Amino acid sequence: MRKPQSRIDAPHLLAALALLSAACGGETPGGDPGGSTSSGGGGSGGSELPPEVPPRSLPGSCGLKAPAFCEDFETPHPGGRSGDLDESMWSFARWGHLTTQHFVRVPSTSETGPYFDITSTFCGKTFTGLLPPNDAVICDGIGVDGLTTAQFNEVYDDQGDFALNSMRVRQLFDFTDRTGTVVFDVDAKINPKNIGHGWWIEFWITDDPAPIPYHEAPGIVPYPRNGLGINFQGMNNCPQGRTATRISRVFVTKEHAIVHDLPGDLLEIESDEKACFKAEDGKPNRFRIKVSKERLEVWVSDFDDAENPHLLAVAPILDLPFSRGYVHLQHSAYNARKDGGVQIDPEHEMPTVTGVQTYRWDNIGFDGPVYAVPRAYEIKNNDEPDREGHGGVLYGYRLSATKWTRFELEGVDVKNATSATFALNTLLGTGHVLFYRLNGGPKHAFTIPAFSTAPVEHREGMRGFALDVPVEELVQGTNTIELMIDEVVDGAAPENVGNMDLSIQANP
Amino acid sequence: VKAALLYAALLAALVTACDDTSEDPADGLRGPADLPESARARLTALSPAKLPAPPEDPTNRYRDDARAAELGKQLFFDKRFSGPLLDESHNGDPGTLGLQGEAGKVACASCHVPEAGFLDVRSPRAQISLGSSWTRRRAPSLLDVGQATFLMWDGRHDAAFSQPFTPIEDAFELNSSRLFVAQQLRRHYRRAYEAIFGAMPSLDRYPALTPEEAGCTALPDDPLVTHHHCKRPGGDDPEVTRVVVNAAKAIQAFTRTLHCGPSRFDRFMDGDATALTEEERQGALLFVGKGQCDGCHAGPFFTDQRFHNIGVDPDFAFFIGSFPDPGAAEGVAAMRRDVLNAKGDFSDGYDDRWDRLPEDTSSMLGAFRTPSLRCVSRRPSFMHTGQFRALEDVVIFFTIGGSPEGGGYPGTSENAPRDFTSEERAALVAFLRALDGDGPSAEAMAAPTLPP
Numbered sequence: 001m002r003k004p005q006s007r008i009d010a011p012h013l014l015a016a017l018a019l020l021s022a023a024c025g026g027e028t029p030g031g032d033p034g035g036s037t038s039s040g041g042g043g044s045g046g047s048e049l050p051p052e053v054p055p056r057s058l059p060g061s062c063g064l065k066a067p068a069f070c071e072d073f074e075t076p077h078p079g080g081r082s083g084d085l086d087e088s089m090w091s092f093a094r095w096g097h098l099t100t101q102h103f104v105r106v107p108s109t110s111e112t113g114p115y116f117d118i119t120s121t122f123c124g125k126t127f128t129g130l131l132p133p134n135d136a137v138i139c140d141g142i143g144v145d146g147l148t149t150a151q152f153n154e155v156y157d158d159q160g161d162f163a164l165n166s167m168r169v170r171q172l173f174d175f176t177d178r179t180g181t182v183v184f185d186v187d188a189k190i191n192p193k194n195i196g197h198g199w200w201i202e203f204w205i206t207d208d209p210a211p212i213p214y215h216e217a218p219g220i221v222p223y224p225r226n227g228l229g230i231n232f233q234g235m236n237n238c239p240q241g242r243t244a245t246r247i248s249r250v251f252v253t254k255e256h257a258i259v260h261d262l263p264g265d266l267l268e269i270e271s272d273e274k275a276c277f278k279a280e281d282g283k284p285n286r287f288r289i290k291v292s293k294e295r296l297e298v299w300v301s302d303f304d305d306a307e308n309p310h311l312l313a314v315a316p317i318l319d320l321p322f323s324r325g326y327v328h329l330q331h332s333a334y335n336a337r338k339d340g341g342v343q344i345d346p347e348h349e350m351p352t353v354t355g356v357q358t359y360r361w362d363n364i365g366f367d368g369p370v371y372a373v374p375r376a377y378e379i380k381n382n383d384e385p386d387r388e389g390h391g392g393v394l395y396g397y398r399l400s401a402t403k404w405t406r407f408e409l410e411g412v413d414v415k416n417a418t419s420a421t422f423a424l425n426t427l428l429g430t431g432h433v434l435f436y437r438l439n440g441g442p443k444h445a446f447t448i449p450a451f452s453t454a455p456v457e458h459r460e461g462m463r464g465f466a467l468d469v470p471v472e473e474l475v476q477g478t479n480t481i482e483l484m485i486d487e488v489v490d491g492a493a494p495e496n497v498g499n500m501d502l503s504i505q506a507n508p
Numbered sequence: 509v510k511a512a513l514l515y516a517a518l519l520a521a522l523v524t525a526c527d528d529t530s531e532d533p534a535d536g537l538r539g540p541a542d543l544p545e546s547a548r549a550r551l552t553a554l555s556p557a558k559l560p561a562p563p564e565d566p567t568n569r570y571r572d573d574a575r576a577a578e579l580g581k582q583l584f585f586d587k588r589f590s591g592p593l594l595d596e597s598h599n600g601d602p603g604t605l606g607l608q609g610e611a612g613k614v615a616c617a618s619c620h621v622p623e624a625g626f627l628d629v630r631s632p633r634a635q636i637s638l639g640s641s642w643t644r645r646r647a648p649s650l651l652d653v654g655q656a657t658f659l660m661w662d663g664r665h666d667a668a669f670s671q672p673f674t675p676i677e678d679a680f681e682l683n684s685s686r687l688f689v690a691q692q693l694r695r696h697y698r699r700a701y702e703a704i705f706g707a708m709p710s711l712d713r714y715p716a717l718t719p720e721e722a723g724c725t726a727l728p729d730d731p732l733v734t735h736h737h738c739k740r741p742g743g744d745d746p747e748v749t750r751v752v753v754n755a756a757k758a759i760q761a762f763t764r765t766l767h768c769g770p771s772r773f774d775r776f777m778d779g780d781a782t783a784l785t786e787e788e789r790q791g792a793l794l795f796v797g798k799g800q801c802d803g804c805h806a807g808p809f810f811t812d813q814r815f816h817n818i819g820v821d822p823d824f825a826f827f828i829g830s831f832p833d834p835g836a837a838e839g840v841a842a843m844r845r846d847v848l849n850a851k852g853d854f855s856d857g858y859d860d861r862w863d864r865l866p867e868d869t870s871s872m873l874g875a876f877r878t879p880s881l882r883c884v885s886r887r888p889s890f891m892h893t894g895q896f897r898a899l900e901d902v903v904i905f906f907t908i909g910g911s912p913e914g915g916g917y918p919g920t921s922e923n924a925p926r927d928f929t930s931e932e933r934a935a936l937v938a939f940l941r942a943l944d945g946d947g948p949s950a951e952a953m954a955a956p957t958l959p960p
Binding site: 460 | 602898911
């Protein structure tokens, strides 16, 4: 019996413990679950703004004069699906797949064989067999000032295809009627043998908290409802050499459709040299993203002058369909072992580029109004062994079309709740329906929306959504969320959902 | 005879005048009279009273044969001519065509998806196409392809009957061979073929190829070079080639029937001033005015059928990389060398089509065929590799004047900044969206019954 458990945010732990019920999770017996059907949401949990609260960070933190949010990773918060990240402030999501499995991670191990002239370390050492949540750890590294500092390390094996780690700040970032600033440090290297494969970072702001916004790769189509994305994967055209990189593309989505996908060379730049930044493994670059509805400025430092970002590029034509949203930082990869191989005989090639890469993040912050952070409750990852014998783990869940699959969230605090959102990734195709109900209440139906304005066939895959949850259907303490789908399609990926969590916005 | 001709001419003029109430008989201009005269003249060139039918094509005497069109449609939809899928991207995910190694998974219709306007909306990301592997260019729309003399983005073919040989024999597309295609035609289509083209030759001197043996067994490192993994017996046998040429002529007979059709813009030019919104009308004026877009997107199909370098960044779908594509400089040169060209033995006739091309193909370095803009809003991406995924970005591209010099594209760009304002960009996009027609009939798009 599967027994998903909740992640309880620390401030409400005692109250939650007192309210724990004896009910256990699991699947209900078969049959139609009944209940009334109402339309699902997909929104960001209501249009009401969260209440403003006093600043939590000192002026100057994260290099911001008046930070609304600053994370320096000085305090690990072990437990939960995101390792050492503080789940009350962060939502962490993974994507990986194998031929017959989705939402799967195989063990991450340093590739140090004779053919690997590029390898990776994790917390300063080579590593073996890392699986979630041990693939996301806070440990010491070298900061932008050259001094030792705590950083968030995350790693995965790309499994020969596209894969992602994506972390979202739960606190809302607001740049309404102003230019907002987001800052972060990361060793933003790319594969220097890059001709398309490798690893790189991306930055997104989305108007709802759906996990893993992306711009489409085979089988990965989580276009955010409304979003702004930056892909830092500029290839092979920096005067500073192949270890330098630049902006590859800037994306804007509206209602799950691409409205801008601007190549980096159409952005305003001062020179090719200024448009690039030098990057090196283990040596962070400092990023400063300035964004308004009309304009985007991207500033990044070279790793060897890491405290002084320079202006890379300006995107002057954005017409963003939103002005407040959630910041996502992403580690992307695509079959890195494919580039830069060494021919060992006419038929065989050995990779030289590792498909297992680490990024180290630090000093993530933004300015603007300081909003209360929603209360957060993660649904624990599944822990089934992968079916292909790689020693990996299936962290997503299969859903049925005939019976509810039940998940429990313990210690839920609904006091003064004003809105709630259930966020998840799913493999359901356009037009299919995800049913959900809370605590045995009314059945809600969420129809997977199309993601493009152009006529599209078959372009399906992993999507991300944030469903509205009626707060009156939540209860104090242990809650159940049950999911079901309209149809199990022959040949469709069986792992239907993953990276799920409940957010509750509340007044103080 | 003279009197009869005169009568016919007068009758034709009368019919035209009656059909086209917006046309000023004095100057032949169409469209609302309150449009500036110079703009009206240029817009009239884009929207004649009746969209012309595909021109005569002497290279294919079966081009308008209904039986050939019926056969061609079946061939267009039939996956049994394709060899094994070579790219590991074929992992069964949506948008892929099966699993790596599987054969018989690719048809013309796989990348020219009928209900989408005979273009590729199936491949992941809808930029370059995923045939047997990732192609180096986007599969273009086939609507009004009958208007084109030179085919493919780079003019690699000057005769429609020779065009299918590229996808058939390309390891990245059908990954097949002309012998396998001929053998499959004999297995599945002999009766229909012989009813049109006469007796099909015996191909018994060749071993029967299995689908797995149809093409290459591995991807070549260089997509433009055949390698030792691709054997292709019978590739130089004229009898084998003739069978495939005839099949290709049937496919041309089918694709000549595919049209976008008249649009709201044409209704506007017919005199219905309400057919375009004010923004779309402004877009039309910008198109032929400040934008000078009709310099290349000229004539009733919004294409001059020529090749232009507009400075498109060589990067394509972000996960594939960069390919500084020589375009027509290489394509047209290859066409002239091709035994399957309009002057070759397999052609049924020749006109003056080569006269429209420059002798020195190097002047076309980095140049690509001007695409038609009719039904452009149906496309999920734009330019020869689908670099842009929104019409708004295409207009931004022309606002800036293309990628900056030294941006990595080969050759010299003809593009220049146009400095459109935000409102002007929106108007142009609105106008482009007003060029959508009804598209092909449901019958043309419906998958045919295939012979066993």
